[in-house]
Amino acid sequence: MKVLITGSKGQLGRALIKLKPKNIKIYAMERTNFDMLDIPSCLKVIKSIKPDWIINCGAYTNVDLAESQEEAAMNVNFHAPKAFAQEIKKLGGRFLQISTDYVFSGLNRNKPYSTSEKRSPLGIYGLSKANAEEAIENIFEGTNQGIILRTSWLMGPFGNNFLLTILNLHLKKKEIKVVNDQIGSPTSVFSLAEVCWKIIKIKDYSIIKNKTKNGILHWHDDGEASWYEVAKIISNVGQKIGLINNRTEIIPIKTSDFTSSAKRPFYSVLECNSTKSLLNHENMNWKYELERNLEQIYLNKSNRYSFNPKHK
Template sequence: MIKVLLTGSSGQLGYSLIKTKPANICLITPNRKELDLSNPQECFIKTLDIKPDWILNCAAYTSVDLAESNHELCFKINRDAPKYFAKALNLVGGNLIHISTDYVFNGAQNFPYQTDQIKNPINIYGKSKAEGEDEIQKAMTKSKNYYILRTSWLMGEKGGNFSSKIIELLSKRDQIDVISDQFGSPTTTKSLANVIWGLISKDKLIKQYSFNKYPIYHWTDEGITSWYELALEIYSIGSKLGLIEKNKIINPTKSSNYKTNAQRPLFSALDCNSTQKLLNIKRIPWQKSIYQMLLEQLKEKNLNI
């Protein structure tokens, strides 16, 4: 059995990882009281205690706007915790998969970002995640026993994401405004979970044959869209499945009309070619992934009635 310590087990990605766990994985899922990521020393000691073969670091401080006024907590969780996980894993001979974000880039270009492009975040959340990546690379320079896996616009059937927010808003209002000038690639948690388990199952082969100097990879579902177009698709599918009432209106609006504490990149699509080649997998079009996710959500809803 492979011993895996999962952080963020109560989140949407954690939910999908638990749901799709392979039979040869022994999963340890501490809650926030049992493992406090705002206490880096605790992360270090807990790792030495458990001696996991792998840590899947899916937990993060993800409140992009709140991060602007909560620097210290944001950096403790997003930079310092992964640093101390990495240091402890060096001592016990373990491996790390660290989930990162498209927000490490500034969004100034209009074509997908490569894994080796220079990071230039434009908000505190992105800066904390970028520095978290740097700390892992420094700590594990010799062993290379890590994968940094960047993703974007993450959504799963558990909720707490853009999709569930759109459904909630349309259940209360006849029309809503959604930003139309920010572009990226949606990713379902099920899709990302499959990649994570794939990295673990093929790790020895990857390390034997991969020529990637730095183990940084990207994963999203296929295609690029705007938040507005994504909202329209969620509404279209959701209304057909009975998750949303029909005859609602979604209006496009510019980022400049929507005041937030943190600036967002206007374009943050990620180039996933290296990951597809590495694992010999194809990406699913984001529309199909969203349909599958909402269908799962409907099944869960019906089971709980």
């Protein structure tokens, strides 16, 4: 089976490649051979490969910068996946779009979002991903070719993520201020990659269409937390396993005390039960997954590559 992965140098792309099952041939696309701002060139690549699947991990993921770079964010996150979906539909392949909890506002909310709830993004990043979802739903309506997998708070041992940022801040700061009033669910890139491969191995896709709203699935690690709680666990476990040697204080602050360009949801936990039963797959608690990622970083520490978020 031929699987084209966009954004293959990103954190999810790399985890997918690491966990590749047997009998899958991966076509790893990155900015240099597949610039998502150049849609016609990308379509030529898709036509020449004729993949059975596209997993669209490529995305403009800088939530704050997207506010001032709306055109680029919309092109990468909305127009490109829309065009890829149209093309793969014609070619008879399938499309797995990775989407986000940021399609929801999380305002006045304290219970997980179901897959059928109305999108309500707060910022440009969320809007661009929400627009893509809507387009993909329409393109694949009445077919079994399109799946949208929403996830949240992705973390792993490589790339740009909160886990590596907090580790790096421990090297430089005596105290780190972290917001305590935004609640979500951390997700290990490896647990998400596993789910992506499970989806691709499903034998009968009509089940997804029958059991979900327009092919939308949710996946994150089990449980919920604030960014502050996640930072505390990173700090405590990091010290316990010898990854962090200095004592840095983690201080809880409110979103209103923190300046950022984009608004973020206060509560963006996703209801994952339907995906769990559909895939017959359980999600482990986020603390367990975080600990596994910290251990992985510890093992890689000798070459430090994974400790520097700038080095992808």
